[in-house]
Amino acid sequence: AFQTLKLKLFSAPILLLPEGSEDFVVYCDVSLKGFGAVLMQREKVIAYASRQLRKNEENYTTHDLELGAVVFALRLWRHYLYGTKSTVYTDHKSLQYILDKKELNMRQRRWIELLSDYDCVIRYHPGKANVVTDALSIKDKEPIRVRALVVTVHNNLPEKI
Template identity: 70%
Template sequence: MALVELEELKEEIEELLEKGFIRPSTSPWGAPVLFVKKKDGSMRLCIDYCQLNRVVFVGHVISGDGVMPDPSKVKAVMEWRIPENETEVRSFLGLAGYYRRFVEGFSIIADPLTKLLWKGLRIDELNYPMHDLELAAIVHALKIWRHYLFGEEFQIFTDHKSLKYILTQKELNLRQRRWIELLKDYDCTIDYHLGKANVVADASSRKSSGTLANLGSHNLILLLEMRSMNTKLEVDQMVGLLAALQLKPDFVDQIKEAQTRDPFLLRMLERMK
């Protein structure tokens, strides 16, 4: 600030203090001061209090008109890319839900995304034994895909071994008997499949960024690094194969034995001697 402006500011402040229009304050907040040059060459002090009436606080704009969401945050929500996995859906709902008070019917709008994250059970299902929970999953799937499965012969694979014999068991509780009646409407068989051998289900539970197909098509840098470590990656339409070459003791011995018969290496050895 120029010396002339500083002197004018001092005089204006002293005059305002004497008239009682302002009082001394230690607050870090202040009003912008603007000097306008008049025709006679003197300076006129202009104090702008507009910014004091509008404050951005924790993602909200507080002003005389009320509380509004920060426009920059709203822009981030509008430009958010489409979520591709559970983590991204939860992250988006967390950001958008912070401003739910400003969106009428937010819970109804976000309900489809919220259901994607729902993993809970009903209150009565919380008391089900594990055997009944596994059977309930089969019944639930049959109800959803009834229009595809009814009248067709198909197999049901489960990693819960006891369900393989559910159709031949004699001692059943009332809940199981009711569900067995539903199973009899379908031409199906229940077979046991080891959980850790269920590659298809295991792959579908992984994030899209970590699947073999995604590595082969998008993350080329990581793919090249894997190849430099003698790791081979092959991706088919249904399955993927990730293999690594490991040197075992017997394999190392085979290499040493083959080197003793290699003509090129023998000539190199003679030159070194």
């Protein structure tokens, strides 16, 4: 049973290497604690990313934070996304129209300039459906300490996997 479990754990890929340079999709989210993003290709996860907000970012407007999450992901995965068509999903509906906006602050203008380097389209994705990036962005600053842990292993575990 142990060998079967070991085989299943090692053969089930969690992250995959990208195949070619097309069909990239980025999901972004932000919370009051940090940014979260997932890079996918053909419905398979290539990479996860998250980081805490810096002190100055804690004062940003919601619009700037959501745009900042997109910029965070694009900068991080530039080597995958630069020069390729990609779709960026965010749970902030108004970001779809950011390129058409006339009045932007300096930070937004700088970030829009960065967005223009990429061949990406920003689309709306409801927050409730954006579970993974939501979890990545909410990550606590302090690690959770576990005082007790109970693990139950059933005889039919390989069948359940």
